[in-house]
Amino acid sequence: MKALLALLLTALPALAGPIAPADLAAAVQGADVVVLGEVHDNPAHHAHQAQAVAALRPAALVFEMLTPDQAARVTPEVRTDAVALEAALGWVAAGWPDFAMYHPIFLAAPGAVVHGAALPRDQVRQAVRDGAAAVFGADAAAYGLDRALPPEDLAARIALQDAAHCGKLPAALLPGMVEAQRLRDAALARAVVQAMAKTGGPVAVITGTGHARRDQGVPAALALAAPGLRVLAVGQLEADPGPDAPFDLWIVSPAPPRGDPCAAL
Template identity: 35%
Template sequence: MTRVRFAAAAALSLALSSPALATPPLPEAWQSTLNRDNPLVGKIWSVGKQAFVTPEALAGDIASARFVLAGETHDNADHHLRQAWIVSALTEAGRKPAVVFEMISADEAGALKSYLAGTPKNASAMGKALKWKERGWPDWAMYQPIADAALAAGLPMAPGDLSRETVKRFRKEGLGALGKGIAESWGLETPLPAAGQETLKQDLRDGHCGLLPEPAVEAMVPVQRARDASFADGLIANATADGAVLIAGRGHVRGDMAVPWYLRARAPEASIRIVAMVEAEQGQSDPADYLPAPGVYDYLWFTPKAERPDKCEELKARFGKKS
């Protein structure tokens, strides 16, 4: 996109945006430090309208959807603050959706229920109750604003992921690890489109920095598909009259192969909105550069990039020790 077209799209954004709603205040300061000077930072790009929209317009649109999928980069605190904003914006619009978390597996369902039964005033101790740190997720303080927003509005919260035992059993049992009839009811016996299948494989390769042998990639595909189907089931099973929100990694909310694919198969009448939190990269100021494929997301919400160690170097060191 040329600069002229980019500017024109920005100028038209108000005219093209959805009906605005009163919304909660946005976070006052960025938590992440890299690429704050990228002109995209803080802006929301509507993929369908090919224009920037205001937070109020975004709130107006997602308030009409049964399922809202908010995709993140796990260790970016700004992404979680905007996920919390989405939850609050929905409640201010009069919605009371359930909030389903990728990060909470079926193993923690009892602990989550017990914690919520204590009617906590905030979620400060929720991470400890769910063994958040022990299970390897980024600092609970990053995720707490989402849970606090849900608690403040009295929204139900629910796990989305498979149990650890189920994932282990996949090695021997494949889809049978889910239990009788589950794979069929979740849509897992229907193959992904060829492009989606290959994209999923490439994501697994890239996510492991090209270090996995191809048989290992092939073995991980059904597990990854089952996790996406589990998240979709969590949304359907826990949805209130006002639907549900998913908090998950950005790859899990891709419309072409992940959670939305299973939702459309099982609930074709349900409206879905996909909001992807995206880290702005140095020298990339065209929103089109951040779309991996057409129809993957409905909105891109740009933030600075979080500082992090080189994951591939860490993986290389880990694989080297194992070898």
């Protein structure tokens, strides 16, 4: 009976599929970890994240955009002041979109401990060359980084990387880009595990929608490293992903006006 109850408690959510933003507040209840995806420059996605965070009331926030050092600069003195916090984080120099979209997320959980999962660029470049396991450290096996990807899975991930980079990367570089993505997923999952140990949860993760995928993103890494956690994966997209989207729940919002993202590449 206890085993059945545990299984039921980890079965989040009861229904999977598209969700209206207004239903997010109810959907996040009962989760230990809510992975909230985004398209980085979409203001609607950040508004939905702030809404979900306010409803969850997490003990910790994990940001893809912040290093641990940057996260430590989120003090009560600067947290409520968007200008001061943006300056303290060195946000503009890091190259992320307008901080005004992200600041409401910090305000939505004023007491949450902020954790950063961003990695130094030299470590990411090393993962491209040598593989994620070589960079991650002693816990690589716990997060599945010591395992070679099955050929079909690797091919699918290579195709995703090729599309994400507008088909402009040399084919020989794409497997390394997959390793860099695996490293980032594992780093985010490790930050969640650390946040859970420190605070007891719940934890909200603010990250790109690719990292929110259940089949290969942060939820997949957590399933290996911390299988007892109840994880809810929420993808945010700008087009209908179809019925087999790799998320528990997903929201589709219109794309904001933007130039050709491939032009810069």
